[in-house]
Amino acid sequence: MIEAKDIHKTFSENYVLRGISAKFMEGKCNLIIGGSGSGKTTLLKCMVGLHEPEQGSVIYDGRDFTRMNFDARIEIRKEIGMLFQSSALFDSMTVEENIMFPLNMFTNQKTKEKRERANFCLNRVNLEGKNNLYPAELSGGMKKRVGIARAISMQPKYLFVDEPNSGLDPKTAIVIDELIQELTDEFNTTTVVVTHDMNSVMGIGDNIIFLHQGEKWWEGSNKEIAHSDNKELNEFVFASKFMEAAKEKL
Amino acid sequence: MIFHPLGKYILLLKSVFRKPEKWNIYRKEIFKETSYIGIGSIGIISIISIFLGAVTTVQTxxxxVSDLIPKSVIGSIVRDSSILELSPTISAIVLAGKxxxxxxxxxxxxxxTEQIDALEIMGINSPGFLILPKIIGAVVTIPLLVIISISLCIxxxxxxxxLSGAVTTQDFILGLTSDFIPFTFxxxxxxxxxxxxxxxxxxxxQGFYTEGGSLEVGxxxxxxxxxxxxSIxxxxxxxxQLLL
Incomplete structure (x- = not known):
């Protein structure tokens, strides 16, 4: 389990996170949702150490990540996989080299073993045979899938996903959502997904945290979201007429 | 105003010289950078060096104008200015551009594009992985390029x-070989x-602390x-001032 305790973060005197506390359940898809500028990505980056919170702590299975030095953090980071909004694949490396990169850095496996692992990860995201392509030769959806394959190459305990559906068509977005859910169930990872895609919320939200103006306003599951009386949450989730109509059926 | 970036620069250097995660990965990167900086810059350094030497000779x-000064002085001036100033400094300024x-x-x-964030998430010391091979590559190859530059400048x-008849071969070589101070090298x-x-x-x-998009990269x-x-x-x- 990952626990965020009283996280505060400012950028140039702008308060982005105002004392957020949340628990992210093991083996579940935990979603952080909220409007643009609500602090979702900042919270995610504070949790993985890309931003340092001014106050508060992030605890990975009893280990206080925020109080650790660089070397101690490396041990936890080896247990973390992350898919970035832009996929963040290394441009100068092929798909296979991207996936093998963490293995090259942190394991003493032979090249054959690493290649087998890369092939396994590629098969898992339905991209078999694309080993020698460069990121520039891939579509947006394929880049996301390679990003996921790289994220799972070290068999992470914790999987962080930032806006997995941004820039994707609805069909591909559903494929990515399903893949995230499958991987979470298959490897029992603690998955944290930042999204504002309502299909994701309804599809894979085991545990949902709603942020508004840098504060946590609501927490619950996708089954509870339709019946919430939280005004800001309802305005966010049922902003479109389509979702409002869908609410009647829920 | 200058202290904040200077402090950040020093802290970045501290991270750069942290112990590498795996030397054999760094070694590959060092060879790549050495090849890019060294072999990739030989052409431009050769061209500018030949012209620098030629211009120095013609202008000297x-x-x-005085008949009291022997023509061999031209060789000495080209040699010393190439070794001390033209080759190291002008080459460095050209390489700063390239x-x-x-x-x-x-x-x-x-x-x-969040690739540095991706490195950090993996637990890799991104300043070390990205910058150390470039420093080693440059520190090894730029002195070699300067040696090539000195030779071509002369x-x-x-x-x-x-070719212009400004100095004879004998005078030029006499100037080149007389009163040489090895310390200049x-x-x-x-x-x-x-x-x-x-x-x-x-x-x-400058690259590491870029914020924004493609415009900011430029x-x-x-x-x-x-x-x-x-800085050069x-x-x-x-x-x-310190050495001469």
Whole structure:
């Protein structure tokens, strides 16, 4: 389990996170949702150490990540996989080299073993045979899938996903959502997904945290979201007429 | 105003020299950078060096109006100015444009496309992985490029002098070989190592702290070249003052 305790973060005197506390359940898809500028990505980056919170702590299975030095953090980071909004694949490396990169850095496996692992990860995201392509030769959806394959190459305990559906068509977005859910169930990872895609919320939200103006306003599951009386949450989730109509059926 | 970026620069250097995660991965990167900086820059360094030597010879000959000064002085002036100033400093300024802008834009693009974040999430010391191979590559190859530059600068001077009739081969070689102070070569090598360090670290710093998008990458790249050039000239003066 990952626990965020009283996280505060400012950028140039702008308060982005105002004392957020949340628990992210093991083996579940935990979603952080909220409007643009609500602090979702900042919270995610504070949790993985890309931003340092001014106050508060992030605890990975009893280990206080925020109080650790660089070397101690490396041990936890080896247990973390992350898919970035832009996929963040290394441009100068092929798909296979991207996936093998963490293995090259942190394991003493032979090249054959690493290649087998890369092939396994590629098969898992339905991209078999694309080993020698460069990121520039891939579509947006394929880049996301390679990003996921790289994220799972070290068999992470914790999987962080930032806006997995941004820039994707609805069909591909559903494929990515399903893949995230499958991987979470298959490897029992603690998955944290930042999204504002309502299909994701309804599809894979085991545990949902709603942020508004840098504060946590609501927490619950996708089954509870339709019946919430939280005004800001309802305005966010049922902003479109389509979702409002869908609410009647829920 | 200058202290904040200077402090960030020093902290970045501290991270750069942290123990590498795996030396064999770094070794591959060092070879790649050595090849890019060294072999990739031989052409431009050769061309500018030949012309620098030629211009020095022609302009020195133009100023030697007195018959009391022997023509062999041209050879001495071309030799000393090539070794002490033209080859190390002008080469470094040209390399600040070629290598520095490339380093800043490469690292800056990695920053804005979250590739550096991806490295950090994996537990990799991103400053070390991205910048250390570039520093080693530059510190090894730029002095070698300066040696090539010195040779070609003198050769260019010789060609221009003899072809224009400004100086005979005998006079030029006499000037070249007389009163040579080997320490000038040491100064030249010290300069080239320090300039190599400045080019890579200043440019890497500009790229590493890029914020925004492609426009900011361009700004970082330009700033990297400008600050590298000014730093090179400042270091040039300090080294000359201290060593000569």
């Amino acid at each position: 000959a133009f100023q030697l 290598v520095g802008s490339s380093v800043a834009s490469q690292i800056g693009t990695m920053r804005v 050769f260019g001077g010789y060609l221009a002098g003899t 040491t100064v030249s090598m010290v300069k080239s190592v320090i300039f190599a360090f400045i080019i890579t670290t200043v440019s890497a710093y 700004i970082s790249s330009t700033r990297a070249v400008v600050i590298s050039c000014i 000239l400042f270091a040039d003066y300090v080294i000359a």
